[in-house]
Amino acid sequence: MTEQRINPSILSADFVNLQAELERIATADLVHVDVMDNHFVPNLTMGPPVVERIQAVSPIPLDVHLMISDADRWAPGYAELGASSVTFHAEATEDPVALARRLREIGARAGIALKPGTEPEPYLELLPEFDQVLVMTVEPGFGGQSFMHDMMPKLRRFAEAKAADGLDVWLQVDGGISVDTIGIAAEAGADTFVAGSAVYGGVPEDRIAELRAAAARHRH
Numbered sequence: 001m002t003e004q005r006i007n008p009s010i011l012s013a014d015f016v017n018l019q020a021e022l023e024r025i026a027t028a029d030l031v032h033v034d035v036m037d038n039h040f041v042p043n044l045t046m047g048p049p050v051v052e053r054i055q056a057v058s059p060i061p062l063d064v065h066l067m068i069s070d071a072d073r074w075a076p077g078y079a080e081l082g083a084s085s086v087t088f089h090a091e092a093t094e095d096p097v098a099l100a101r102r103l104r105e106i107g108a109r110a111g112i113a114l115k116p117g118t119e120p121e122p123y124l125e126l127l128p129e130f131d132q133v134l135v136m137t138v139e140p141g142f143g144g145q146s147f148m149h150d151m152m153p154k155l156r157r158f159a160e161a162k163a164a165d166g167l168d169v170w171l172q173v174d175g176g177i178s179v180d181t182i183g184i185a186a187e188a189g190a191d192t193f194v195a196g197s198a199v200y201g202g203v204p205e206d207r208i209a210e211l212r213a214a215a216a217r218h219r220h
């Protein structure tokens with residue numbers, strides 16, 4: 001059976017108490033860290049110095065989601081500071097394969113993210129180059145938005161390509177994931193679930209357990 005992962009997004013955490021906020025999600029698989037540059041998306045969060053401190057204090061490995069322009073220039077630095085996975089946007093790189101190879105060389109899992117308007121081709125054929133694919137289920141930039149059900153056909157295309165080639169690439173969804181939507185994404189083939197407001201909007205460990213249970217009911 002497919003292994004499933006719940007990655008809480010600290011975008012919905014209290015940014016002046018990050019260490020304490022990390023301790024509240026001790027049962028998570030990875031910590032999802034949203035890096036925004038106010039250029040690729042109309043919002044600004046943090047950069048390498050803050051992510052480096054999160055890496056230093058977090059007992060859980062980091063899943064860095066780069067919503068930044070010029071990923072070719074900046075993404076390797078996040079791998080170098082020790083992030084477990086570094087996901088860059090397909091729309092922000094000149095050469096996704098070269099960048100993924102560079103990230104893997106440094107020792108990170110390489111991820112590629114697709115905005116809602118980005119078609120799955122040509123990435124379906126490049127799947128062996130990546131350790132994870134992130135199908136965005138909201139427009140990147142903000143937490144608390146509604147899950148885009150119409151992204152499920154795109155997710156299914158990746159799930160089919162993964163199954164056809166027997167790959168162990170993780171299929172991640174991010175945006176609007178809650179106990180009501182996680183099963184829909186799991187059904188369509190997602191195995192890695194990012195949730196910000198759903199986790200920090202309640203008691204995080206309870207919310208993680210509820211999300212895990214809901215995803216497991218729809219496991220492939």
Ligand SMILES: O=C(CO)[C@H](O)[C@H](O)COP(=O)(O)O
Nearest residue numbers: 140141143144175176196197
């Ligand atoms: O990448 C992101 C936004 O661009 C966040 O990871 C995502 O939105 C999490 O927030 P929520 O679960 O509240 O939708």
Ligand SMILES: [Fe+2]
Nearest residue numbers: 034065174194
């Ligand atoms: Fe994210």
